[in-house]
Amino acid sequence: MIVLLQRKPRLLLVLILLVNLLLVSVQIQSSQGHRLIRSWSLFLFTPIAHTVHFVVNGVSNAVVRYVFLYRAQEENEKLRAENSRLGVELVQLQGIDSLLSTRAGDGVLEERGFLFDTYLAPVIWESAPFHAHRLVISGGTQQGVRKDDAVIVPEGVVGRIWAITPFNAEVELLTNDGAAAGAMVGDSRLQGIIQGDGSGMLRLEFIPNYESVEAGDIVYTSGTDQIYPKGYPIGRVVQSQKGSLADQEIQVEPFVDHLRLEEIMVVVSG
């Protein structure tokens, strides 16, 4: 190898320059707050992922459409998209209904973040789900997606936009270690913070020991984080016990199965 590099000095030069660039990119943070190497790798990798997704989808769609079910696939996609939108609207309406039962007035709905638009985007790539499970979606700044936009599906909250390019974006899942969101418990309106730990489950933090939280209670977003729309379902409490300190230890099972996401919706305006 060394002899080869000595015989090919230009190759060695390129390798050394790449090593230097990698070193620098590991240390420098971009304006989005991520390491430069992440932005670069996303920028370089997503076109490949996009192409692979396009080709694979194209081939499979062609087979399905023209061999097995002519036009049925297209119809099915429309229905699925419509179904997703209706699911979101249903959740919105439930939240509105809940709000109107306690408070009425002009501008309340916009103020409380119940009304939002979504952009439906296919998932084109998933990273390995062991430390930081992330998704890459087809949709970026050109489609109105911005960093920190909430990502949802009709069943519940998925995560937020972590890094972005003009045509693609990377989604950080709420179940990832370090991810968090403002949350509240069902009808009691107890507010806390829901946190991921990388295991696929969620922890609801900062709920005092003297408050009552039961298994089966639904946890919603509280909107206090200014990222996720208020009143959107996150998951169901599966275990609640008194903590050794002042707060309870509450385990929440997310409604969304993060390993089986094919399409997600980005909240493009809240």
Place this chain on the structure above:
Amino acid sequence: MPAKLGTGIGLWSNTTGKGKRLKRTIQNSEVMILLVLTAATEIILVNYLPVALCLDLPLIFALYIGWHSSLARGAVCGSMFGWIQDAILGVYLGINGFSKTLGSFGISYLSRWITMDSLLARCILVGLMSLFDDLLVMGMRTFLGQTVQQEIWLQVFLGVPVTGLVGGGFFFAYDRLQFPRKDFSQRLGNDNAHLSG
């Protein structure tokens, strides 16, 4: 086809072609000594005389080694000197490594086509390489989204001539140390005297 650079003004002389001229190859032990010397000098300058950092000593050494080495060795040594400089100055590791790799590789490539006859030629060459290095570092910082302060131009305008002068002198002195001029006239005279006697 080898380029013939500026032979008419007496600063440069063209070589007889790739691989045919006598070219000293710098020893690994010398590289190690220069690396240690770089680290020690940079540490001292950073702590006690920061104003003297306008003199780019790692660049001078990297260029000298590149001049007297193969292309591959020039690139590797340039990168090592750059990393030492980055580590000691506390800047992002790899910025000077990148620029000095290119500089050392470039001068190693140049050394295959030209030789330098005079001190002035050496000073100009090192000065130009210093300017190239500074511009490359600034370009990289701009490309990476780092702020480039206005004072850096002052450092460039001060650093290029200082590095050029000191580097030219270093090239000249080190070459003289390795290849001292021989004066054979006395010896020939004695031989002739002996023959005539």
